[in-house]
Amino acid sequence: MDKVIIVIGAAAVVCFILWWFFGKRKTTEMEANMSDRSQEVTVTVKGGYTPNTVVLKQGVPAKIVFDRKDPSGCFNEVVFPDFGIHETLPVNELYPIKIDTSKPGEYQYACGMNMFHGKVVIK
Numbered sequence: 001m002d003k004v005i006i007v008i009g010a011a012a013v014v015c016f017i018l019w020w021f022f023g024k025r026k027t028t029e030m031e032a033n034m035s036d037r038s039q040e041v042t043v044t045v046k047g048g049y050t051p052n053t054v055v056l057k058q059g060v061p062a063k064i065v066f067d068r069k070d071p072s073g074c075f076n077e078v079v080f081p082d083f084g085i086h087e088t089l090p091v092n093e094l095y096p097i098k099i100d101t102s103k104p105g106e107y108q109y110a111c112g113m114n115m116f117h118g119k120v121v122i123k
């Protein structure tokens with residue numbers, strides 16, 4: 001139990017350091033690539049989420065493919081509270097997450113400690 005707390009605490013410290021130095025509040029936006037009846041966009045995870053805003057078309061099945069290059073514990077998890085998604089991201093592996101695009105709006109997601117943020121815009 002103690003070990004778990006230490007691991008989580010250490011990851012939170014790393015997260016904070018990364019956020020402090022690299023978490024520039026710059027907005028980068030990208031639209032998903034449309035293919036036949038689906039859309040997909042890749043988000044690189046390295047000192048943050050790039051692009052940090054992805055735009056999806058409403059009603060078209062969508063996948064956000066996370067490309068995690070950052071091994072720090074900060075990015076172990078990605079959380080989309082609005083969609084009930086809480087996933088563990090593998091390092092150096094593409095990891096697709098399906099997004100429900102039925103309702104338009106802006107949805108935030110974050111790392112497991114809610115420090116680095118990204119946004120999904122459905123319209």
Ligand SMILES: [Cu+2]
Nearest residue numbers: 015074111113
């Ligand atoms: Cu974090």
